[in-house]
Amino acid sequence: MAQLPILRYEEKIAETVEKNPVVVIIGETGSGKSTQLSQILRRRGYTKAGCIAVTQPRRVAAVAVSRRVAEELDVKLGEEVGYAIRFEDRTSERTSIKYLTDGVLLRESLSNPELNQYSVIILDEAHERSLNTDILLGLMKRLVKLRASNLKVLITSATLDGEKVSRFFSDCPILNVPGKLFPVEIQHSSERAKSYVEASLKTAIDIHTHEPEGDVLIFMTGQDDIEKLVMKLEERIKNLEEGSCMDAMILPLHGSLPPELQVRVFSPPPANCRRFIVSTNIAETSLTVDGVVYVIDAGFVKQRQYNPSTGMYSLDTIQISKVQARQRAGRAGRTRPGKCYRLYPSMIYEDDFLDATVPEIQRSSLAGTVLYLKSLDLPDIDILKFDFLDPPSSEALEDALKQLYLIDAIDEDGSITHLGRTMSELPLEPSLSRTLLEANECGCLSQALTVAAMLSAETTLFLGQSKNTEKKRKHPPSNLPDGSGLGDHIQLLQIYEHWHQTGYNIDWCKENNLQVRGMMFVKDVRKQLCQIIQKIAKGSTDVHPSSVLKADEDGLLPNFAIYHELIATTRPYMRNVCAVEVHWVRPIIAKLDKLNISKLSGGTRLSDEKVESETLDLPKDDNNADAAQALDDRESRILAARERFLARSAKASK
Structure with missing residues (x-):
């Protein structure tokens, strides 16, 4: 090297x-x-x-x-x-x-x-x-x-x-x-084409038929454009006269590709073969692909923009900045002098392109950001005055504060609530985190976990939605649930439940035009959300790794267990653990519910304390009937509330 x-x-x-x-x-x-x-x-x-x-x-x-x-x-x-x-x-x-x-x-x-x-x-x-x-x-x-x-x-x-x-x-x-090893020649188009996909296709074929060997990197705005161009390139190259040019490999590159397909771009091509790498802006800086000699830059990028006044996101195709254009050109010339074909006039580049990309913090919803900052409990942080390199608008910060207040993540004084702190522990948007907590109250946590996981998929799960019309016609009709007319969230829930009933059969996904990798990702996300929420519910104490107590298919341990001792290493662990059913310990629960420390010590009787009824912070799981019954058990709720009350009282008396 x-x-x-x-x-x-x-x-x-x-x-x-x-x-x-x-x-x-x-x-x-x-x-x-x-x-x-x-x-x-x-x-x-x-x-x-x-x-x-x-x-x-x-x-x-x-x-x-x-x-x-x-x-x-x-x-x-x-x-x-x-x-x-x-x-x-x-x-x-x-x-x-x-x-x-x-x-x-x-x-x-x-x-x-x-x-x-x-x-x-x-x-x-x-x-x-x-x-x-x-x-x-x-x-x-x-x-x-x-x-x-x-x-x-x-x-x-x-x-x-x-x-x-x-x-x-x-x-x-x-x-x-310094970085660039060889000079890169910049070529601008005389005018901007009506279709940047067609212009990229024509430029790619011209390079393939007239330029010496060397890989070609083509920047597209997203997965749909990439798939469209890949298909057109494959068709055009296949129809070139045999022997008129070298062989070609066409490789897409975007975040939704499975890792085994992503790594193909880092392997050198066979002898006498040119690679066409059709990529999103992920190849601008994040990844360097050796062997690229030619870059085709259409000058566009797909960008999410949040409007705090309407509370809506838009996904717009916009012009890149001059910084991005220079980055794209810099991907050529790694192994020898390269060329960058800019499919826009130099005058547009000079006059219309922004000097730098607008920071994401100035075009995003900041609800998650503000919740994170609130959860740090730093007394000197004023959200509206936090020291950002490029501060977001006060309107965006105010919008985030309003959102968090409306979903009970912060109180009217701006302090993070118990709910808000719990929400911050979940790797989800605050609105989805709040949904899971409310679902626990309503006894439908399992279903909400499924919907949240499905919504967390990083790409469309329906293959037909990212293909062109001609390709969609080749797919057999799908027998997927339709949401019973209740909406898309219900359809996502029904699809996952059908797949669960097949034993997570991959062939079922293929038969119904569902993206296999996407569905497997959803299954893994759901499992991890289950584990996170159970840890949140049960506090920070885990079962020691040496224990033979087994988790279920979602990675969840029993809701009730006895342990012999608690030890503290990097975090608290229970050792020598055994699962129990809640009805086994109900007599003890009943005694605890009547427990009065003052009477036991021989002092005067405590006045009856009205213990605020609190919901047991444990996830309900419809796959475990005993656990669901235990979670709904009133005695368990009272016990949990009593324990918290006694802990607070003991802390206050110190």
Whole structure:
């Protein structure tokens, strides 16, 4: 492997990091910053004091980069090098380099605000200005003051405004690492085509028939456009005169692809074969594909925009920024001089393109962000004055506060409620978290978990909806439930329940045009939500890993158990555990309900305390009739309320 540019600066990087708590590293495209920085710091001994965390804005990048680093270090992925993304954790106690999405790091900070497990935190691809990265920038500013002696923070980017970030972190040093190995020739179209898909197709065929060997990277706006162009390219190349040009492979690349299909783009093509990689903007910076010589840039991206005045999201196809255009061009020229074909005139680029991408924090709903900040319990945080690199509008923050107040996550004084704190522990939008808590009250938690998991799928589950009309006609008619006329949420519930009845049969998904990977993802999400909600309900005490007590197919342990002892290691554990039925302990529950400490001690009788009736914070599971009966049992509810009352009383008397 040719030496990456960043390795020539290893001594300078190590020296600067050693002397400063925060360093900004501007590493141009192809410099190797994502894969090499963590290894440089590992060689310098930083993993002896803790793990090195490297955040990525995208799940695909976190997985792909960790896999690459594991290969370079010749270790098994998930051991010394691992990754953690939402609903998937491939790390171990041995992990010393951990790639994770910025959202996962935020969630970890809820249980460990000082993030003591990390000696170094690298915020990679910060120029993408994802919502979570912007929040992390604000939190890192606070954290380096608390842990100045034992924490290093690196902010890395290809095109970030380094001066601006440096000022944000009290004029911290900036290192610039060059990246592009070969020049890239930029060619602009004379006019903007009516269809960027057709224009991309024509340009791709022209390259294939007239240009020397080298892979072609084509930027599209989303999965639908990618599939459309892939199909058209396959058809056109198949119809080219045999022997007129080299062979071709056409590979899609987007976040909804299963990992085994994503990794194909990192494998070199066979001899005398050109690859066409049709990708979303994930290939702008997050992933580097070796072998790309030609880039086709239509100049568009699909972007979600939130309007706080209407409370609605829109998914719009908009022009990219000049920063994004430069990033796309930079993907060529990695192995030899390259070319970038911009399917728009240079005048449009100069006059109409924004200089930089609008940060996600300025175009998103901030309900989840504000709930997270509230849950930190930091007394000096004023949401409307929080120190963001680029503050969102006051209208957006006010909208978030109103949303949280209306769903009882915060009270009228702005303090986080018990409900809000519970909601923050769930890796869902606050509205979905609130739905699950309300479903527990109403006795339909199992169904709500299913709907929440189905809504969390990262792509459409219905294959026919992402295909063109001609391709849809080739599918046999589907026998999927129709929601009984009650709506889409009920249809999603019915579909999952039908699949459950088949024993999660993959062939059933295929027969009904459902995306197999998407459905398996939903099943895994539901299982993990079940486990999270059970942990929330039962508190922070877990069954010790050495126990032979078995969980059910959803990963849930029995709702009632006896244990011999509680031990505290990294967290509280029950040891020597056995499942019990609630009716076995009802006599004891009855005695506890009548228990009066003052009378037992011989003192005066306590006046009758009116104990507020509280719902037992345990999920109901329709797969377990005994558990459901126990959850509804009035005596159990009174016992739980009494125990909480006595705990509060004991605490107050100290």
